[in-house]
Amino acid sequence: MTVVSRGFRGRRAADVNPARVPPGQYVTRDFPVLSAGPTPHTALQLWDFSIIGELDQPRGWTWEQFRALPSEEITRDIHCVTKWSKLDTVWRGVAVDTLLEGIETSAEYVTAYSDGGYTTNLPLEDVTGGKAWVVFAYEGQPLAPEHGGPARMLVPHHYFWKSAKWVRGLRLQSTDEPGFWETNGYHNYGDPWQEQRYSGD
Amino acid sequence: MNELRLDGNAVAGLLQEVFAVEMTTAIGTCSGCSTAGPVGAAHLYRGAGIVLRCPHCDNVLAKIVKNDSRVWIDLPGIRTLEVTV
Amino acid sequence: MAGTALLGRLTWQLAELVEVVAETPHVKTIVFDVPGWPGHRAGQHVDVRLTAEDGYQAERSYSIASASDGTRVALTVQRLEDGEVSPYLTDELRPGDKIELRGPIGGYFVWEPSEGGPLMLVAGGSGIVPLMAMIRTRAAADDDTETRLLYSTRSQDDVIYRDELERLSGNGLTVVHTLTDSQPPGWTSYARRVDAEMLAEVTPAPANRPRFYACGPTPFVEAVAESLVQLGHDPRAIKTERFGPTGG
Numbered sequence: 001m002t003v004v005s006r007g008f009r010g011r012r013a014a015d016v017n018p019a020r021v022p023p024g025q026y027v028t029r030d031f032p033v034l035s036a037g038p039t040p041h042t043a044l045q046l047w048d049f050s051i052i053g054e055l056d057q058p059r060g061w062t063w064e065q066f067r068a069l070p071s072e073e074i075t076r077d078i079h080c081v082t083k084w085s086k087l088d089t090v091w092r093g094v095a096v097d098t099l100l101e102g103i104e105t106s107a108e109y110v111t112a113y114s115d116g117g118y119t120t121n122l123p124l125e126d127v128t129g130g131k132a133w134v135v136f137a138y139e140g141q142p143l144a145p146e147h148g149g150p151a152r153m154l155v156p157h158h159y160f161w162k163s164a165k166w167v168r169g170l171r172l173q174s175t176d177e178p179g180f181w182e183t184n185g186y187h188n189y190g191d192p193w194q195e196q197r198y199s200g201d
Numbered sequence: 202m203n204e205l206r207l208d209g210n211a212v213a214g215l216l217q218e219v220f221a222v223e224m225t226t227a228i229g230t231c232s233g234c235s236t237a238g239p240v241g242a243a244h245l246y247r248g249a250g251i252v253l254r255c256p257h258c259d260n261v262l263a264k265i266v267k268n269d270s271r272v273w274i275d276l277p278g279i280r281t282l283e284v285t286v
Numbered sequence: 287m288a289g290t291a292l293l294g295r296l297t298w299q300l301a302e303l304v305e306v307v308a309e310t311p312h313v314k315t316i317v318f319d320v321p322g323w324p325g326h327r328a329g330q331h332v333d334v335r336l337t338a339e340d341g342y343q344a345e346r347s348y349s350i351a352s353a354s355d356g357t358r359v360a361l362t363v364q365r366l367e368d369g370e371v372s373p374y375l376t377d378e379l380r381p382g383d384k385i386e387l388r389g390p391i392g393g394y395f396v397w398e399p400s401e402g403g404p405l406m407l408v409a410g411g412s413g414i415v416p417l418m419a420m421i422r423t424r425a426a427a428d429d430d431t432e433t434r435l436l437y438s439t440r441s442q443d444d445v446i447y448r449d450e451l452e453r454l455s456g457n458g459l460t461v462v463h464t465l466t467d468s469q470p471p472g473w474t475s476y477a478r479r480v481d482a483e484m485l486a487e488v489t490p491a492p493a494n495r496p497r498f499y500a501c502g503p504t505p506f507v508e509a510v511a512e513s514l515v516q517l518g519h520d521p522r523a524i525k526t527e528r529f530g531p532t533g534g
Contacts, residue, residue: 004339038259185271
């Protein structure tokens with residue numbers, strides 16, 4: 001049983017529409033930086049993004065090619081499993097649908113993989129149909145390295161650990177392969193609205 | 202840009218809660234580069250969960266996820282852990 | 287005996303605030319009475335947990351500033367402008383209030399007089415706190431281990447424990463300040479960020495096998511540790527405690 005600390009509020013935003021806040025979350029106006037490892041610094045000349053795995057022809061884009069793809073502005077709420085939520089975050093990026101356009105695959109799952117070795121897994125249907133992007137800008141500015149720049153995943157209908165920072169590609173797979181956190185306690189699917197934080201939730 | 206990283210010290214309380222002994226003086230041998238050193242000197246990152254990395258080769262030594270009733274510990278990068286009890 | 291001292295009783299317990307001491311414009315020492323406190327070693331810390339009425343919790347670690355003294359535990363807290371916990375501890379908490387705390391914690395970044403020296407302490411900003419516990423413990427034990435403190439702050443107003451450090455100097459303790467942003471008229475000590483040259487001038491030679499404790503913001507600590515290794519000191523003799531991006 002914990003004790004209430006008289007007068008302690010924390011730095012949370014007040015006046016928030018509770019309908020926008022998943023169970024157990026608290027809205028912040030900051031953008032906390034969480035990381036599983038040192039910030040990578042891949043030079044743009046060396047950066048590429050790939051689609052590999054179960055498809056006829058792997059695809060890849062250099063930075064220039066990636067930035068030449070159609071992109072869009074996306075405004076979404078994001079929810080971190082560590083309990084903070086940030087509303088109306090504004091990004092710019094390329095829809096995963098665009099990256100997968102014309103691909104024929106029997107894969108049902110993807111693994112997003114990043115510089116530094118981080119991985120996270122999702123059903124293919126959760127990154128298609130307008131649900132996921134590879135984003136390169138936040139609030140009109142190039143995505144800062146500490147927030148995942150040059151590019152990260154944005155999959156806002158899952159807890160934010162699934163929006164892999166420093167992403168370098170998607171591997172299409174017929175089997176589900178739990179990633180960095182999914183193999184160690186965090187939920188395989190991670191729906192914030194069902195509070196699927198931990199394995200077994 | 203790695204001003205966020207801390208040392209193993211920073212999770213001394215959590216580790217003691219889990220292992221029931223003081224762990225920052227435990228000596229771990231990295232399975233990546235074979236360097237041995239105290240857990241207190243490992244590089245600590247706070248992501249969705251805790252990640253301890255080898256200060257020499259950045260290999261993931263341990264991952265820790267905790268909720269109110271359970272702790273998940275993965276020790277992929279520690280070949281041997283020598284603890285004083 | 288040493289084993290039990292390291293374990294302590296690591297459960298959350300209520301600590302009562304008994305005293306507040308203003309150290310500098312942004313720093314306060316908050317002194318708690320912790321029933322059943324088993325005593326602590328210099329360099330150890332406590333975890334503090336705050337709970338809001340709606341159940342929101344925040345947890346932080348704070349180095350113990352005081353030498354072991356019965357049930358009395360002093361924490362020195364730097365108020366971070368956009369901090370979530372520090373402004374609560376420095377501005378809101380009043381004597382009589384209780385907070386949840388657990389400790390003492392840590393065994394790595396710890397020094398006891400029996401470990402000897404020469405002892406070289408390098409502090410950046412609020413990183414002085416655990417090192418001050420070492421200095422106070424040394425003084426309380428009437429120990430004369432050769433000890434040097436290199437303490438980096440922005441200005442003289444930011445020097446925590448300034449009078450006490452002056453008072454404790456001598457009997458084997460040397461305190462060297464560097465003020466990085468502004469210096470008072472007539473300042474004769476260092477006036478720049480800690481660098482390899484300064485460390486070479488202040489620290490005992492590698493042949494004397496000093497024991498180092500460096501504490502402060504992560505970039506500070508890492509730069510100091512790297513410089514010390516470049517100067518020929520044994521990396522295993524350098525213990526660090528990183529306080530994160532801003533320290534405090």
